[in-house]
Amino acid sequence: CLSSKERCRARCQTANLLGVLLGRRIRMATDNKLRFVTSMLEFPSGAGNISALNAIILGEALASEENDLVFPSDDFARQAHVSSPQQYFEMYKSLHALRISTFAKGNISIQWFKGGLTNICYNCLDRNIESGNADKIAIYWEGNDPGLQDSLTYSQLLDKVCQLSNYLKDVGVKKGDAVVIYLPMLMELPIAMLACARIGAVHSVVFAGYSSESLAQRIIDCKPKVVITCNAVKRGAKVIHLKDIVDAALAESAKNGISVDVCLTYENQIALKREGTKWKEGKDVWWQDFVPKYPTTCEVEWVDAEDPLFLLYTSGSTGKPKGVLHTTGGYMVYSATTFKYAFDYKPSDVYWCTADCGWITGHSYVTYGPMLNGASVVVFEGTPTYPDAGRCWDIVDKFKVTIFYTAPTLVRSLMRESNEHVTRYSRKSLRVLGSVGEPINPSAWRWFFNVVGDSRCPISDTWWQTETGGFMITPLPGAWPQKPGSATFPFFGVQPVIVDEKGVEIEGVCSGYLCIKNSWPGAFRTLYGDHERYETTYFKPFAGYYFTGDGCSRDKDGYHWLTGRVDDVINVSGHRIGTAEVESALVSHPKCAEAAVVGVEHEVKGQGIYAFVTLVEGEPYSEELRKSLVLTVRNQIGAFAAPDKIHWAPGLPKTRSGKIMRRILRKIASKQLDELGDTSTLAEPHVVEQLIELADR
Numbered sequence: 001c002l003s004s005k006e007r008c009r010a011r012c013q014t015a016n017l018l019g020v021l022l023g024r025r026i027r028m029a030t031d032n033k034l035r036f037v038t039s040m041l042e043f044p045s046g047a048g049n050i051s052a053l054n055a056i057i058l059g060e061a062l063a064s065e066e067n068d069l070v071f072p073s074d075d076f077a078r079q080a081h082v083s084s085p086q087q088y089f090e091m092y093k094s095l096h097a098l099r100i101s102t103f104a105k106g107n108i109s110i111q112w113f114k115g116g117l118t119n120i121c122y123n124c125l126d127r128n129i130e131s132g133n134a135d136k137i138a139i140y141w142e143g144n145d146p147g148l149q150d151s152l153t154y155s156q157l158l159d160k161v162c163q164l165s166n167y168l169k170d171v172g173v174k175k176g177d178a179v180v181i182y183l184p185m186l187m188e189l190p191i192a193m194l195a196c197a198r199i200g201a202v203h204s205v206v207f208a209g210y211s212s213e214s215l216a217q218r219i220i221d222c223k224p225k226v227v228i229t230c231n232a233v234k235r236g237a238k239v240i241h242l243k244d245i246v247d248a249a250l251a252e253s254a255k256n257g258i259s260v261d262v263c264l265t266y267e268n269q270i271a272l273k274r275e276g277t278k279w280k281e282g283k284d285v286w287w288q289d290f291v292p293k294y295p296t297t298c299e300v301e302w303v304d305a306e307d308p309l310f311l312l313y314t315s316g317s318t319g320k321p322k323g324v325l326h327t328t329g330g331y332m333v334y335s336a337t338t339f340k341y342a343f344d345y346k347p348s349d350v351y352w353c354t355a356d357c358g359w360i361t362g363h364s365y366v367t368y369g370p371m372l373n374g375a376s377v378v379v380f381e382g383t384p385t386y387p388d389a390g391r392c393w394d395i396v397d398k399f400k401v402t403i404f405y406t407a408p409t410l411v412r413s414l415m416r417e418s419n420e421h422v423t424r425y426s427r428k429s430l431r432v433l434g435s436v437g438e439p440i441n442p443s444a445w446r447w448f449f450n451v452v453g454d455s456r457c458p459i460s461d462t463w464w465q466t467e468t469g470g471f472m473i474t475p476l477p478g479a480w481p482q483k484p485g486s487a488t489f490p491f492f493g494v495q496p497v498i499v500d501e502k503g504v505e506i507e508g509v510c511s512g513y514l515c516i517k518n519s520w521p522g523a524f525r526t527l528y529g530d531h532e533r534y535e536t537t538y539f540k541p542f543a544g545y546y547f548t549g550d551g552c553s554r555d556k557d558g559y560h561w562l563t564g565r566v567d568d569v570i571n572v573s574g575h576r577i578g579t580a581e582v583e584s585a586l587v588s589h590p591k592c593a594e595a596a597v598v599g600v601e602h603e604v605k606g607q608g609i610y611a612f613v614t615l616v617e618g619e620p621y622s623e624e625l626r627k628s629l630v631l632t633v634r635n636q637i638g639a640f641a642a643p644d645k646i647h648w649a650p651g652l653p654k655t656r657s658g659k660i661m662r663r664i665l666r667k668i669a670s671k672q673l674d675e676l677g678d679t680s681t682l683a684e685p686h687v688v689e690q691l692i693e694l695a696d697r
């Protein structure tokens, strides 16, 4: 029922699209179409996707008007590393070696270049310096407060890394030893990662927003020789005393028989002078007093491609965080290659990723991927909305950022503010935008594209996970049209499949569970100390596949649409939180008898944490108690895991065998009361009504 004006506009849009498509078609027609089709047949996998993509390029996709395609401009495509689907197919075939093998249905053991010797720090620094980039800026650092900034060239960075490597060796850190890093986004954070890598030590970065209990849990698991931290940090207007948190964690670890030899502390004078810091003589060491005394050269420790590079803990569907272990060679090749192609990286780019190095994104796409490519990287200590919502664009203009990579939650929070915060900055330097962490809703995508990128910067919506080490499904920004909200197609060598609940692959238009059919170089090799859990969690659910834990659908053009987690993991502002972790924090509160946590839609965070709490017998609800429950979660996990809502629950809906019916809780939490489904199998069906009544208490 369009008005004639709207009909006219719709027709014009279609005509424009047709024009663009025809333009592409003409370019395509210069290629040998027959050969193109043949190469499709030889395409190692996912031929379904490829013929669909082919249809788009040949203009057939136009048949349907609901197609929401956003093309890269001709100028962009022309200069891109990969500028057409055809080139992508060719490269997919020639980069076939990236694909290792399909997963055996037995023991899982992934290896890449085993026996080859390498060092990722060497490849990030020495190699770039030797090839003439010694004076190129490696890091532009921007502090929490505007006006505070610093930078390091590649050769200055190498000097600092070597000094820290020498220090670590001197205090007894050897190849294979763990080092825990609990630092804010100072330059010292990537320096510490690289220094560990240089001497073959295994770093485990713990996000500096984690509480002392979470930090202790990780220290107890990986038993580091050294913990590297900072006395305090300013986040927005607040000062956070990191050293106190570390002290509490170390006291907790000591109770569990784990003693850490050295706590190396960076004195952050901006936040707090050393006089204000609690100190343990004999264990605590000031970074500034000792590290700069060491030589600025340090021999590289050559490690096997399969030697561990780092451990990163991530949340799963059961209580204990999992130590995801990445090794050196495959991860290195994978993070470097994905970075180059998904962002169409060129040596003249200035790259900024807003993620913290405490998450995988900060590992692969703040430190390793960009530096392996010799990029100039912006490292930002602060929060993107301090002092105001224009901070990001201020930084973009200041450093002439060309590639800007962030999370949908930030896009959504900035979208709520006036566009003037964006438009008062030039942003002319930008050429590629990126998104990661959760599905980006089409409206946020459009705002990011139109307002931030002035409708000229392609968006790479990169789907991947801590476990995958690097991008798995991602646009190559010049190669094919994008659809807002879709991560599009697999990276070279990756074979995504969608399976039904029986584990049978579904072809064509479908939705189901996202699995990966083959291994790839960046894949994690094990869960630290628990290979059995690795196999059970990821490879048992669907035999012969790696199970991602995500739902996914594929449209008629073969585009992939990620639909979110299908397990008990909640994605809050792009941070993975296991419902079980929050529940166990809640029940540790003396007044909480039972808790069940589900995710609910949240306008800014993507998902919010909704907790149903049953109190111990006779305990009355109160606002004070609600606060104290939330505080317990903050203290045990971190502020980012604090429940958004506590729903008092005299009882929880359970099956007769005692299993909590989360399906019903999710419906109650999202107020979809007409979709509660069958409640007759519940042990006590009346609890559902009780819960509905108490929803707004």
Ligand code: WTA
Pocket (backbone or CB within 6 Å): 314, 359, 360, 361, 435, 436, 437, 438, 439, 440, 461, 462, 463, 464, 465, 466, 467, 487, 548, 549, 550, 562, 563, 564, 565, 571, 574, 575, 576
């Ligand atoms: C989600 C972050 C949709 C997904 C790199 C995945 C995404 C989990 C996207 C991994 C995306 C990440 N579109 N969903 N572009 N990127 N996810 O381990 O649910 O912190 O399983 O790694 O985030 O989170 P993780």
